[in-house]
Amino acid sequence: MIEFASLGLSESTLKAIAETGYTTATPIQEAAIPVALAGRDVLGIAQTGTGKTAAFTLPMIDRLAAGRSKARMPRALVIAPTRELADQVSSSFERYAKYHKLSWALLIGGVSFGDQEAKLDRGVDVLIATPGRLLDHFERGKLLLTGVQMLVVDEADRMLDMGFIPDIERIFKMTPPKRQVLFFSATMPPEITRLTKQFLNDPTRIEASRPATTAETITQYITELPVSDSKAKRAALRALAERADVKNGIVFCNRKTEVDIVAKSLKSHGFDASPIHGDLDQATRTRTLESFRKGELKLLVASDVAARGLDIPAVSHVFNYDVPHHADDYVHRIGRTGRAGRTGETYMIVTPADSKSLDKVLKLIGQTPKMAPLDLDWASLVDERGRSGGRGASSRDGRRGESRAPTRGRRPARSDGDAPVQPVEDVVAAEVSEPSAPPPAPAPAPAGAQQEDRPRARSRGRTRARAEAAPPVPVEAAPVATPAATESRSDPEAMPRRASRQTERPIRGVKVRDEGDDHRNGVRGFGGDTPAFLLRPTPTRDD
Structure with a gap:
């Protein structure tokens, strides 16, 4: 292994590294730091735990040491797939930049927009963010990416698993075409390869170890x-x-x-x-x-x-x-x-x-x-x-790494979020169980409400009640509506009135058949068992 002092880092940065207890660089740091300091794009392929965070944090600090930030226009941008990883990058930047006058902001979900916007308004050199919260600030008009000089994408294959690739493409297009890109991924699936070919400019490929290998320790x-x-x-x-x-x-x-x-x-x-x-x-x-x-x-x-x-x-x-x-x-x-x-x-x-x-x-x-x-x-x-x-074990996590669909027998999370979701179906009951009270019996419905909640009935009793409540009307009492009257929907007299659920009322422009007392309660051929829908007066055309 090689020491950090031989990688071309500044004295202030080396002093901060020494205070963290590190003296020698890992293979990915040894290969990536000199290339990044030279301003070239880097495509780093290394498994987790190999020191990728310091591989892009250290050269970023030295390259940004000269210059000043502007309000809402960061000079460097780091995109991480999860809040925890973004917070870790922020902590790393804080340790290594302690002897430089650089500012940074962490944009992640679950934190107040107001505090983040206040930092953006003051101006930051480095912005560390998850894709969703970054785009939220951009759409609110609180952020511009036209001044980005360095763009870092960390854990790119994890971005793919979580469905962030469309967001990453959008962020790339929001930054200047001449920015430096440091792109890190543990694996290189076809979608990630396509992304690097589209947005990286002749990158130096650095593969610290064979992808997807386990440590010997x-x-x-x-x-x-x-x-x-x-x-x-x-x-x-x-x-x-x-x-x-x-x-x-x-x-x-x-x-x-x-x-x-x-x-x-x-x-x-x-x-x-x-x-x-x-x-x-x-x-x-x-x-x-x-x-x-x-x-x-x-x-x-x-x-x-x-x-x-x-x-x-x-x-x-x-x-x-x-x-x-x-x-x-x-x-x-x-x-x-x-x-x-x-x-x-x-x-x-x-x-x-x-x-x-x-x-x-x-x-x-x-x-x-x-x-x-x-x-x-x-x-x-x-x-x-x-x-x-x-x-x-047969259900795959969702596009963003975890299934968002509610699971059968599961209570919704509490609004304060301080407690984990507890399943209604207590699968731990066989291990530590408590008897559960039986569910309370439903209260009887009021007498009036029972009739209102019941669906429209077609029973013989309801049919007969409707027929008796709506005696036939002579033809002369129901003049035929003119076309002008039926077309004028603004005229309340021209609009057909809805039949009440209790009684059937005559409708203007409708002929009602009067077949005598034998058919008073129904239509020919049905007697008193006439279906309810046939009792509705039907418009007829004059011959």
Whole structure:
């Protein structure tokens, strides 16, 4: 490895780096920093945890050291897929730019627009944002991107998974064509390749390591279950967490609803665990992550919103409660441990329903993890209601990384967002249960309301009542309407009056047949059983 002092960085920046405790650069930093300092576009391909954030933050600081920012016109823009990753970039910029007079702003959702607009009005050198909130400010007229000199796109393949590519294309078109682009991605699917060919100008391709590889400092285990049942999976997770020497760990689930259920189950059995996923408000997510970073929280139960980019270097264990649907996600999940030369352990719970997803993971990583069997009474752990853990494993997260559709049997989130969504169908009841009160019986409807709420009836009794309430009218009492009268909708006398639900009234311009007393209560051929719709007077044409 090479030292930072030989990469061409300024003395002020090197001083800030030294105070963070780093002395040597990672391969992606060693290759990217000199190219970025020279003003060329960079296409960096490296897996998570290789130091990509410093690879673009450090040269950006030195290139922006000379110059002043203008109100609502940032000089550099960093786009990140998640709030957590954007906040991490902001913290990194704050550490490394402490000896430079540079300003920056963080634009993410879940935070007041007013505070962000105030910073934009004062002018910032660097804008760190998620795509949605950035475009919100632009559409409000609070932001201009015509002064952007450097544009950074971080975790581009994650942007693709979350459906942000159209937003990224729009942001590219809002910036000047001569800006410098630093583009980083762990993988290069065809859509990302198309994007780089369209918007990057002769970039220097830097591939620090083979995409989708796992670090050698991580020991991987597989725990196979003979049943595909949620209750059995939760019992296996608890057994693994008790058996392993867990300093702190992250439990990954495929679905947000499963995150809440697993966190609740762990808490009910005495584990220090909290959930984090996209449905929680930003204040709760930030507070939970900060507690985990400080060591105040032992287990973080997460969806894939936390799988990439989060710099939590001291994670000792990662538990895959669900086998990820996409093999690349497995690499990013277990990459939360074994960072910066540390060792880590990962466990993946596998059920018979996970065979296809497991095959994809094993094929990608090119190795077979060690087996970690559990001696549990699986027959007694099967959920009595027959819910299968494999059922949920077949549903893919939505375009923005997590499914937004409401799940059957789930209450809506509280308006304050301080508590995770709790399922109405308490799947943890078999583990820690409380009897639930039966639902209250519906109150009897008032006598008057019963008739109003009932659909229009065609019964014999209602038909006869209507017929008796509407005696026939002689033909002479119903003159035929003229065309002028029927066409003039503004004339109330020319408009047909609606028949009352209780009585049938004569309508102007309508002939009503008078067949005598034998047909007073009906139409010929029906007697008293005439359907209600035939009792409506029908307009007839004069012959």
